[in-house]
Amino acid sequence: MSASAIVMMLVAMLVIWGGLGLAVVSLIRHGAVEDRAEHRRDL
Amino acid sequence: MVPYLVALLTAGIPFLLLDYAIGHRHRGSAPLSFARLRRGIEGLGWWQVGICAVIAVYYAAVIAWAVRYTFFSLDEAWGEDPEGFFFGEFLQAGDVEITTDVVVGVLVPLLVVWLAVLAIMALGVQRGIGATSVVFIPVLVLAFAALVVQALFLDGAGEGLDALFTPDWSALSSASVWAAAFGQIFFSLSIGFGIMITYASYVGRREDMIGSGLVVGFSNSGFELLAGIGVFAALGFMAQTGGVPVDEVASDGIGLAFIAFPTIISEAPAGALIGVLFFGSLVIAGITSLVSVLEVVISAVRDKLDTGRLTATLVVTVPVAVISLVLFSTTSGIYVLDVVDHFVNQYGILVVALVSMLVVAWVLRSLTDLSGHLNVHGRPRIGAGWRVLVSLVAPVGLALVLGFALKDDLEAAYEGYPDWLLLVFGWGLVVVLPVVGFLVARLPWRAGTHLDGPPPGSDPAAPLHAPAGGPADAGSEGGTR
Numbered sequence: 001m002s003a004s005a006i007v008m009m010l011v012a013m014l015v016i017w018g019g020l021g022l023a024v025v026s027l028i029r030h031g032a033v034e035d036r037a038e039h040r041r042d043l
Numbered sequence: 044m045v046p047y048l049v050a051l052l053t054a055g056i057p058f059l060l061l062d063y064a065i066g067h068r069h070r071g072s073a074p075l076s077f078a079r080l081r082r083g084i085e086g087l088g089w090w091q092v093g094i095c096a097v098i099a100v101y102y103a104a105v106i107a108w109a110v111r112y113t114f115f116s117l118d119e120a121w122g123e124d125p126e127g128f129f130f131g132e133f134l135q136a137g138d139v140e141i142t143t144d145v146v147v148g149v150l151v152p153l154l155v156v157w158l159a160v161l162a163i164m165a166l167g168v169q170r171g172i173g174a175t176s177v178v179f180i181p182v183l184v185l186a187f188a189a190l191v192v193q194a195l196f197l198d199g200a201g202e203g204l205d206a207l208f209t210p211d212w213s214a215l216s217s218a219s220v221w222a223a224a225f226g227q228i229f230f231s232l233s234i235g236f237g238i239m240i241t242y243a244s245y246v247g248r249r250e251d252m253i254g255s256g257l258v259v260g261f262s263n264s265g266f267e268l269l270a271g272i273g274v275f276a277a278l279g280f281m282a283q284t285g286g287v288p289v290d291e292v293a294s295d296g297i298g299l300a301f302i303a304f305p306t307i308i309s310e311a312p313a314g315a316l317i318g319v320l321f322f323g324s325l326v327i328a329g330i331t332s333l334v335s336v337l338e339v340v341i342s343a344v345r346d347k348l349d350t351g352r353l354t355a356t357l358v359v360t361v362p363v364a365v366i367s368l369v370l371f372s373t374t375s376g377i378y379v380l381d382v383v384d385h386f387v388n389q390y391g392i393l394v395v396a397l398v399s400m401l402v403v404a405w406v407l408r409s410l411t412d413l414s415g416h417l418n419v420h421g422r423p424r425i426g427a428g429w430r431v432l433v434s435l436v437a438p439v440g441l442a443l444v445l446g447f448a449l450k451d452d453l454e455a456a457y458e459g460y461p462d463w464l465l466l467v468f469g470w471g472l473v474v475v476l477p478v479v480g481f482l483v484a485r486l487p488w489r490a491g492t493h494l495d496g497p498p499p500g501s502d503p504a505a506p507l508h509a510p511a512g513g514p515a516d517a518g519s520e521g522g523t524r
Contacts (some may be wrong), residue, residue, distance in 0.1 A: 002300035020261035027254030
């Protein structure tokens, strides 16, 4: 693989998989305040 | 790659959050959510429902092919000529015409697919879709990761990856490249045609929808990146064995899955195993997609008619399945499928997404309300930046995609198909869908359906187990059932 392709691959992995990691961490920290037993819209 | 990343961050995720906000705030299927936003735009929701019904009709056929190919993989039944095998022996496609000659090899798996889907849908979102996903998505990711690793060891994989990742800076000034990137993001995130509105309507009112949206957006692209690496490594291998450049072996979805992949499977060591894994994964992934488009239709029918899940499932699934079996189990199935797929994607999904986005942002001016709703429990908070992306950047991206598609289709008949086929299953279909949508919207809702604004009991800021604010609140969480 050429150097520019490797750089671009790393950038894409960093943005997408890194973004996924950040989003998961953020969701775990702030999300899920829901009382699971609360009445929901009927499935 | 650069346009793809830009499209994901500027249009894909912001638009996903818009869909989430509409469904989560109004707690209804696509038509009910739009009706609650403003009564006159209920038709947008039914337009989306119509698109989902059409997609379900032909999507099942592709899954049925994948079912057959899972078994074909065992002995690499396609032999030396996967293309001839696919169109000839398997689909028995002849001249471009509508025939009633049934292909048993397609009819039987298609019937099996519909029976399986009927069972999943009757069980409901939680047990049906939830259970399917919890079991099969991890299996899918593992199987796919194994395939990708396998592909990376093929000769020529490096050249394939070069073709995927080498930045082509000159292409950044090409509008059609940007159009392709925006199109890819919109289709793969399935935003703008009801799926995400419907799903969000089921999520508890105090959940962090922004965080979920980010996770969904990034994990979708995360999987696509993995898939892209695998596919391009394989293409590099094919290019090397065939002695041609990588960009000449690449083809689009159907050709890639049913012609290019069988070619690789025949060449690769342990090809039968890879084939079963690949096509098996395709079947499972396809069924989860099929279930999500059908759920849009079923939940809309339930909201409008006040029927139980089982009744709505039968009312929706049986006619859709019958049409699907009639159109796609014959020797002319492939042509109809190709035309419907192209037109419903380009002029169904993209147009309804663009129109609904513009209406919500510029006619109703609801973006501030919607971002306020998401911000109650959502982190990171969204604000003016999101509103700019949703009201300007994403619509411009969509309009660009549409403009290029329209130019191509007006200049030359799609794939050289005869005019009557394109008029009936292409242009005709995409014009009928919004018309039918706005006609259905004129039918009355069942008595007692809350229509103006979000339903009582849906305020995300209200404390848990709050005393009911009034008689209307009693037992009306969700307000639709």
